[in-house]
Amino acid sequence: MMSGLDDDAVRNVLAASAVSSANDGEVVFVQGEPSDTLFMVLEGRLKISQLTDSGSQTVVRYLGPGEMAGCVAMGGLTHYPATASAVGASRVLRWSRRTLGELVERFPRLALNSLATISFRMEELQARFAELASERVEQRIARTVLRLIVQAGERVEGGIRIAIPLSRQDLADMTGTTLHTVSRTLSAWQDAGLVQIGRQQVTVVAVDGVAMIGNGGR
């Protein structure tokens, strides 16, 4: 978010922010509310999720330290398109839309950086959209797990652990399936020695094996 700004500018931008804390599960902003604040994660994580009117949930992404949430406050959207809730004890920086307007005027670079962030996410979302449209469930789960180990992988003995409390339901909400199918799939993978699963956690033992499934190798 701050890339391309000189130290002085960064100090100015930070000085204009406020800090908030959020406990595990606490909501930072809610889908449908007026989008009058931009956030940046300082500590912990945010889970960005979306609720359709029919009641089903989709998880759009997880955000870690340094990442922006509610970029739409800078773009033109008047309401948040999704809900952000804290995963574990977290801390975020906040800028009001007003403050933001002034900052962007002084440091136009901020707008460009947001643009870069959103472009990147847009590309990712398009890719996930295409996956969802054309690939089978097992493949999608594999790709999602791979993305998660990039985003939040943690080396442990015997593999790479996804350092987010991740329920079967969460994975289902990311891949557009049900927790049942996710459970079955992960169990099968464990039997095959690809992963090690536990309550709200997944450790990938054989990254190459999972990658193969993700690429269509059955």
Place this chain on the structure above:
Amino acid sequence: MMSGLDDDAVRNVLAASAVSSANDGEVVFVQGEPSDTLFMVLEGRLKISQLTDSGSQTVVRYLGPGEMAGCVAMGGLTHYPATASAVGASRVLRWSRRTLGELVERFPRLALNSLATISFRMEELQARFAELASERVEQRIARTVLRLIVQAGERVEGGIRIAIPLSRQDLADMTGTTLHTVSRTLSAWQDAGLVQIGRQQVTVVAVDGVAMIGNGGR
């Protein structure tokens, strides 16, 4: 794209552009190529589509006059995430990445406008993603048709026609299904008096009926 710019600025921005024509089906930019140009549709339409490595296609959206294509050239992406091809004889404005950099420096507002555009599309894509993840095929087709009549609806006797040559395959690529299912669905709708279908074209007779299906009323 030009909103918030004064007349003089608009003249400057336009003066820096080049014009290209594209015949029906001709490709404007290709997925994976370096994204060194920003486009704006002047006449006709562009179809933005994406090809996965497994070979299946998804249609991301259609763009009409005044809309920007390849916004990523302004954001940070180095390669186009999708392919743009002309639908019918079309004309587009072009700005090179270099020119664009200079323009943005002089008129920072351009960056904000792009941000607004992408934010809007991001929101729409998120909504479609959620649809794809949670709704049945018929519902998704209904919603897609409704979106299309907003984007390219044309009042005709007996309904609203979608003024784009739209094959069953195209609709399938937008909804993540097969042309077979789309064909069956549209035929059923025609029997029910909801739409009037023809070769590469759809005319919605009963918008409310289609909307009901889109909202889950079976």
Place this chain on the structure above:
DNA sequence: CGGACGCTTGAGCACATTCAACAGACGTGG
């Protein structure tokens, strides 16, 4: 006139959902 293209329709099947029941882990409060 012939071929390519877009579309329709039927039959069978497979993947994933739905329905259902249960098991274990965790947290809470008496």
Place this chain on the structure above:
DNA sequence: CCACGTCTGTTGAATGTGCTCAAGCGTCCG
């Protein structure tokens, strides 16, 4: 500390939506 309720996860069986495979038809165009 144990009893209880809640939350998360597992697994089986039945069901069904939508895909795949297959064949054929009409229309547009060279």
